[in-house]
Amino acid sequence: MKRLVSWVVVLSVIIIPTFLFAATTLEEIVKRGKIIIATDMTSVPMQYRDPSGKPTGFTIELMELAAKYMGVQIEWQDMAWESLIPSLLTKKVDMIAANMSMTLTRLKTIRFSEPFFLTGIRVLARKDSKMVYWKDIIDPSVKIGATMGSVHADYVEKQLRKKPFLYENLAEWLSDLKTGRIDAVMDDEMLCIELVKNNPELKILEGYVRPDTYGLAFRQDSESDSLVNWFNWFIRWVKLTGEYGEIYKKYTGMEWTPSPIID
Template identity: 25%
Template sequence: MKRVISIFVIIALIMTVISGCSKSKTTASSGDNSLERVKKAGKIVIGVDDTYPPMEFRDKDNNLVGFDIDIANAVAKKLGVKVEFKPTSWDGIFVALQSKKFDLIHSSVSITDDRKKTMIFTKPYIYGGNAIFVNADNTTIQNQDDLKGKIIGCQVSTTAEEVLSKMNGIKEVKKYNGMTEAFLDLNNRRIEAVVSDPQVGDYYIASKKDKIKRIKSMLNQEPIGVAFRKEDKELRDAYQKALDDLKKDGTLSDISKKWFGYDVYSNNN
């Protein structure tokens, strides 16, 4: 009987060792210490393009402000860490993420199938897209078909550039590093229309409604999320939980009202 018990004890010990090795291998193979890394550093480093009002931009005192900035700060507070924002030009922001210049991009990133090949995202926290903006006295552009033969402005490396590149008949797509320059050229009639996220364009023309208007017809609608490196799932999941909590407690609604003048989450968007 003792012999039988001994055999069972030996088998149990072997199984425990095998199980322990298996867990160690799984942990080692996953290699995801992204949340632990941020917690240990006591801060989360976030890449932003600071030329995209009202989402992320510089105010008159050169402070970094905006809808995304307020949300990122609220998320960091939930995670118990500080925030360090790293302003980066949009045409290099995804390369900088992969080069580990920062932990994530919270800067109005449209979630596309192409981007999902190299990054992972939170669920959409707002919806954007591509709207057409023209001078207030323009009567020739009513929809996307009217863009044919025209010079159109957009920000470089955005989905607006991608959408416009697939449209036939446009005379020229003029690309800008920031939306402010694009709208300035529109106002000065160097271009005939600007394609941009509706929130960005609406904010820009808020005090210029007598000069610039938005066409009712949208080119498309796009989900916007926070982008992470593919291996950083733990950090993404923690960020998502914080966003969910902020939506539930009304913080996202308050931030929305502050920057847009209305609650984009009122219909569970």
């Protein structure tokens, strides 16, 4: 019995300090002086590259402000949309900052910060299309495109019971939409607005598929708790200081006002 007790004490001495002093993800980021963030820089005006190749957009500038407050640099990992969550789960990156919809399905494998952007899901079509309202895409003859791994692709397949034409990025489906290989595309409202602005041959069909919110994404491990908490307070703080509103107006052209849905 005494021998058993002795072994328990020895194991406690070995295990407990390791557990108590394990660094959190936030501590590791601050120590290395760099936060590694995954994104998909194809979504104007949220995150994209300017003509010189420099990352820019609402999400980019918001994260640059966060890094300034945290006292670290950002290493951006620009990748295809379907690679974002796998890169997070395999610890290749610390977090994801993109126009990522907060869904119950995604919450099975990752977790989100508080919502940082309120938007909606819309449908794009060519201006010469006879379709007017977004529900016109339910017609079996309508070919719908969506980005691979997006909530839009999931919605078309599960809610509309249609097989979407899947694309790796915006450039691919935009080309097929313009040439008539597909009839419509479901995507984020901000992206649709920007595309119509720069492509007069396109239009946004009337109505919202549904409202949508974006969240910053993190791993579900306990080491990430403090990082998630930090970003939640960061989002609240910059809304109070007015810095969030300045970035919002810069990239949307609209004044930001608190929403009863997410604020």
